[in-house]
Amino acid sequence: MNKKSTRTLLVMSALVMAMVISPSVVSYPTGIQGVKDSGCNCHGAVTSSEVVPSISGLPDQYNYSETYEIVVSFLGGPSDPSNANQGGFHLWVSDGELAPSDATVQSYSVNEVSHTEAGNDQTSWTVTWTSPSNDRNVEFILHTNSVNGNADGANGGSSGDMWNRLTAKVSPPVLVLEEADPYVVLTTLIVVSAILLVFTLAYVFYRTNPESFTWEFFAPWIADWLTTTDHKKVGTLYFVAGLFFLGVGGIMAMMIRIQLAVPGNDFLTQDQYNQFFTLHGTTMIFLAAMPLINGFANWMVPLQIGAPDLALPRLNAMSFWLQPVGALLIFTGVFSGSGADTGWTGYAPYVVSETAHMGTTMWVAGQIMLVASSTLTGINFLTTIAVMRAPGMGWLQMPLFTWSILIANLMLFLSIPAFGIGLIQVYLDRVIGTAFYDVSAGGDPLLWSHLFWYFGHPEVYVVIVPAFGVISEVIATSARRSIFGYRSMVYAMAGIGVVSFIVYGHHMFTSGMSPTLRFVTMLTTMLVAVPTGIKIFNWLKTMHGGSLVYRTHTLWTLGFLVTFTLGGISGMFFPSIAMDLHLHESYFVVAHFHYVLVGGTVFGFYAAIYYWFPKMSGKMLDEKLGVLHFLVGFISYNALFWPMHRLGVWGMARRHHTYFVTTEEAMGALPIEAAGWNMFISVSAFIFFFSNFIMVANMIKSLIRGQDAPADPWGGWSFEWMTTSPPPTPSFDPHNLPVLTDANEHVANEPGTLSKLFNRLMVSEEETEEAVH
Amino acid sequence: MSVGIGIFLFSLAGVYEWGEMVDASSIGIVFAALAIVMFGLTIFWRQDMSFDGAYEPKATGTPFRGIDIRKVSVWIFLMSEMMVFTSLFSTYMRYRFGIESCESVFESGQWVEGTSVTCFEPAGHLIASSWFHIAPGAINTFALIVSSFTVVQALRYAKKVDLDHKVRTKLVTRYLGATTVLAILFLSLKMIEWFIGFPLPEFLAEYNHGDTTIKSLYAEGYLINADSYQHHYYDTAYLADHGHGLSHDTELYAMMEAGTHSGGQMMANIRVSASTFYVTTGTHGVHVLGGIIGLMYMTFKASRGGYTPENAVSIEYFGLYWHFVDLVWVIVFPFFYLY
Missing domain, CATH: 2.60.40.4060 (Reeler domain)
Known part of the structure; x- marks a missing residue:
């Protein structure tokens, strides 16, 4: 057995090594050496x-x-x-x-x-x-x-x-220090983080049982992690991968900020800058935010609905393992010096042109794998939530986090095939020479924009809606009462889900698409504010009616309410077409989406980490470090993104590798204060980046010598708090499922009209078999 | 999880095929990756083969209470497949209705001999030109429909409780085998239609405009890199020679009569149309190929007596997928072959 595991491990590491090395050799357009x-x-x-x-x-x-x-x-x-x-x-x-x-x-x-x-x-x-x-x-x-x-x-x-x-x-007239190649910096940082990850892994293994710190025990232990199908372990893998890529994306953001700290800087060339913001976007959305969400979804959804595991555990493991390799593909270009430089939107026709870097092909291929991964995840979660709820748990008794995962996955599931097909078309264009987006052959670049944003807009809700779920859970627990307006919360989320498919045109106001469609998407985009507003007021009312306990996760939740509302309000500028034409491609947009994605998703998931970490690891986190993390993080975060609104209104363009300031009225230059603000932003960015290491330190500290967590440290009442911390495997006994009797029931425990109708339509297997006999 | 890794390498290998800059050394990697995918699948199947007993979890939540979990997931999977083909069709519609068709460009006379014009040439225009050209597609349609029937028959016999196990094994194997053969027939005919073509006996030639061969789409020059596509449909000289000439109410005819257009053969850039055709039908072909791989395994399992009424549902799940593939073809066929 041991020998076998060792062999498996060796083969796997050889494969991974081969994958890391071979692409960097081949994909360099001029060969390895100049x-x-x-x-x-x-x-x-x-x-x-x-x-x-x-x-x-x-x-x-x-x-x-x-x-x-x-x-x-x-x-x-x-x-x-x-x-x-x-x-x-x-x-x-x-x-x-x-x-x-x-x-x-x-x-x-x-x-x-x-x-x-x-x-x-x-x-x-x-x-x-x-x-x-x-x-x-x-x-x-x-x-x-x-x-x-x-x-x-x-x-x-x-x-x-x-x-x-x-x-x-x-030598130059003035002595300069030998400057570092940003690629070398980036690669070094990523490699160092990966090595740190490996050491942490070894250390965690050492801590679990100091006596058995030998290869003989390590091989089966690591092989178990590599081949696990348990939803909790896969969830942890997602979680670790998500945090790792959050760091990688953060490093890229820091390099972008170094470049922008002073006007006319040349730390990054224009070409490198293009690759860095492209990969920053792709990494943060697909490799950091989505795995973090999936990590918590994997962990909590089966626990919350009282299921022993997900419906299709093997598929679940596969959808995780598609991600790291997809990530390698996405990054291969950078390692060889010509990564994707298309922006995360990858607009045609540039993305299929020969001027776009060779790494773009790999970037597209990696994303195709992520699409496959998301599709499998979608199948799994939709099935699990639809069919594996514990007896007594109707649709409207599900915890709100589960609801949010259901709606997010439904949105993702229905929209991502369009993106996948678009990517495959781009891939084929780039590889075998089809002509989907080749303008000279009559291809239409706008078609790509439509396919991309048909997916892209639901996608941004896919990353924010689970954060809504987390906030609902945390606020209800912290305020020590049930959530205010449970039904309206569910309908609001479902409303966001429906509307998300018909608003995407607001990303393309300047693309010259049909004016009728522009007008329609302007109205529907404004409509999104309604369900979102309902949710915000419900949260406020929940706090108003309860008595709030200030824990770290509560603080992050309150932070979320502030920043997300601000981000939402700045978002209301864009559906207005005239306003959008002015603000388009400026730092105002950058400020808006960072306010909703960082202030929304990331804050929401920090709350989730502080809230569920005791359940996942069985150890309590340090509250003092947590509060410190919140204070430093929240303040530096606002100092980082708030001034960007002002820069945007001044006309600082996003996706430009540098900017210039002047005291005179001149075209294309910013007022002299812009330089100071940019430096201020860069400094805040570094503080925000390093503040997150407080959380990592906190987690490591608590894993080593944290207090043991009780089953229900916060006084929550959904199913996950009823098992031990950490929960057993399988999470619930399949032959003795928990029954929801009075988990703060929101409605009478009867199927609604619609459910009754569905029940009549569905013929169960048992009934048909009885009919046969 | 080897399955996962196998598929990663597969896509990785795809990356190496740099299309025009063909790098022969990468072909080895493509095959290595395919081998790893097969290896992963084999592991997966070995686990399935050795797994006896029929643990099929039932759903507990409304409204699916009592229904097999895996059945729900197959339906949900088909939902995403639906979106895949919808996206492909939206691409097709965008280009079909957004780019003027080659026929109307030709007839309008807005072209000069020797200069390529961009227009949309539906594959159906070539294929539907003759009864024999359309034959592979037509036979394929029936093959798929019949294979849908055979897969249902396999399920029916696998589910029959009052049947001797040996008889059941024989019948199920036979029906699944028939499905496999029909699916392979489908792909083979497609290859003939795309790349090979076929000869016609003398006596049938008169029904095929006097031609004794049916050219493949490849031989017709209907290719994704066809930026200077020429066909005798768009050749005034050919049309005049072959009797029926140019229709008199076209603008081209009027222009040629008036001497403002010298006629000749039109050259067209049809890369977009060919891309749309090959990728859409190709995606369907890949689905059929996936079905064949699954069917081969299932036939093998059936021949070893692997199907009993308790686990016959897995044939049903495959059947759901197979019916979907069939249905997609029924929609693809008229849009891409007839219209």
Whole structure:
């Protein structure tokens, strides 16, 4: 058994390694190494010391934007002045621009020059170099090739062939430090976090049983985690993956903020910036928010409805394992330096054009896998909630978190196939050359926008509605009363679910779609405020009628109410078409969706972490650290996103890698205060980013030496609080399911009119079998 | 969970096929990935084969009380499949109604010989041109409908309690096998229609505009990279030679009479139309392929006497899927082959 597990583990890790390594090798458009590393690959493969290259005419320190004449030459080697062909060269420069000065030299790009056919006949060449206009440590790499150009041109004029390499450095007028490549920073950070994760894993294993800290015990333990189908374990996997990617997405956000801290910064190039915001969006939505939600859904839904496990446990495990590999695909591009640079919306026709980075294909493929994962999750949860509720639990006795998961999954389930098909079309366009979005062949880029936003808008509700569920649970428990207006809460969520499908046009107001549709989606978008408002007032009324206990999760919930309401109000600016045209693609939009996604979803799920962590781990979290996390997090969060509204109104455009400020009235520049605000935002962003580590530290601390949690630490009354902390496996005995008798029943425990109708339509298997016998 | 990993690698491998820049070395990876998928499936099936007993959890919640859980989930799965094909059809409708058809462009005379015009050429225009060209599609339709029937027969006999187990095994195997054969027939005919084509005997040629071969869509040049598609339908000289000529009330005819258009053969960019056709019918084909893989396993299991009235429901679940695939074809066929 042990041997087998070990082998399985080895095979799996080999597979994972192969997946990590192989794409980064292949997908780089110019091969692993640029010409600057490999030199003249047309001739001999090793350098030879007999050839002595030299560069003359370079200053020690350059002046800004000045043009220098450089002579490159070589001595030695088989070259013979009496023969026709004597040699060649290749010169690469890290900054500034190289240009040929006569016909013996040709330019490959602004960084690269080489000899021409005519230039074969000499051993020295002249080129010009225009120095950069800013401070850089400039590096030159020269390869020279000395050939014995057999006078008659036999053997292609290159029998006897040696080459050598020379590097030269030029300093700027002002001394600058060697700058780090942002990719290297990002990759290092991700690798370091992954290593930390591995160490944490090993440490957790060590803590579970210090005596058995050997490979023999570790292999089956880890294999169990890798092959588990238990909803609680899969939930934990989701949870860990979600937090990990929340960190990765956060690192990218921090790099974006470093870039934007001062005007005209060049920490990231425009190209890198494009990839960073694309992957920040994709990571946060698909790899952080959704797994966090699924983690809690996996954990809590079966517990809340009194089911032993999810309906299809194996499928559940598969929908989790599709995610990490999908994530690897999404990131492969970045590791090789050309990640997706399309924005998370991936608008056509850019996404299918050749100018979009190669990594885009992988990014699309990874998302196709996430779509598959979401579809499987959807099947699982819809089935589970529909059929596995404990006896006595009608539709309207389900806890609100379960309701929210049901509605979120229904929305996701009905919308994500459109996205999947769109992605497959893009994938095929990019890979086998179909022409769905090729404008020159008559393809329609707007079709992609329609398919994307038909999914994209329900998707943003998919990430917010579960947070509503969490808030309802937490507020009711903390206020020590049942939720106010349970039915209206359910109908409001269902209303959001229905309306979400017909509002998506508001993302495309500036795209030139039909004016009628614009008007319709303007009205429906405004309609969304109604159910949302109902929910907010119900929560307020719940607190008003109860007596609130201030725990960490209560604080996060109150924080949610403030920030989400603010985000909702700023959202009401966009359905108004005239307003939207002005605010479109500005930081006002960025502020709005971060207010609802971070202030809504993330705060909601922080509340969920503090609320359910004792149930999941059996250990209490430290309240003091929790309050500290809330205070630091809440304040820095508002300091981070609130000023963005102002920047947006000033006209700072999102998705631009830099901005400029001026004291004068000028087109496209921001007032001088914008620089100060941006620095303020960046500082707050770092505080917010690091404040989250308080929570991680809190979790680790409580896992090591936290108090044991009782079955019901907060006084909640849904099913999950009735089992032990942590719950047993299977969560409930399938032959002795709990019966809902009086869990604060909201309505009489009778099927409603609709349920009676459905009951009559459904013929149970037992009845048909009886009929057969 | 190996299943999961297998499928990951599968899609990963897909990524390696860089289309036009064909990289031969990546083909090996594609096959390796497919092998891993099969490996995962095998593990899955081995667990299923060795699993005796018929633990089929029943639903406890209203309104599905007493119904098999897996049945509900299959129906829910079909809901998402519905959305998949809806999305494909919306793409089709967008382009079908949004791009002018090649026929009307040709007749309007808004083209010059030698310059490609963008227009929509429905595959149905080629396929429905002759009774023989449409034959593979028509036979396929019947094959699928009959296979839906055979799968139901398999279920019926598997469920019959008063049947000897040996007889049941034989009947179920036979019906499931028949379904498999019909499904394979479907895909084979599709390949013939797309890539191979077929010859006609002499005496039938007169019903096929005097032509003794039915060209495949591939040979007709109906391809996703056809940016200079030419066909004799859109050739004034050919039309004149073959008797029926150009209809006199078209604008092209008027223009040619007036000497403002010199006629000739129209060249068209039909990449969008071909993409829509191949991807939509291809998606359906992939569903059939998935069905075949499942059917092969089920036939194998049936031949070893794996189906009893207690676990016959799994045939029913497959049947639900298979009926759905059938139904989709019934909608795809008229839209893409006839109209």
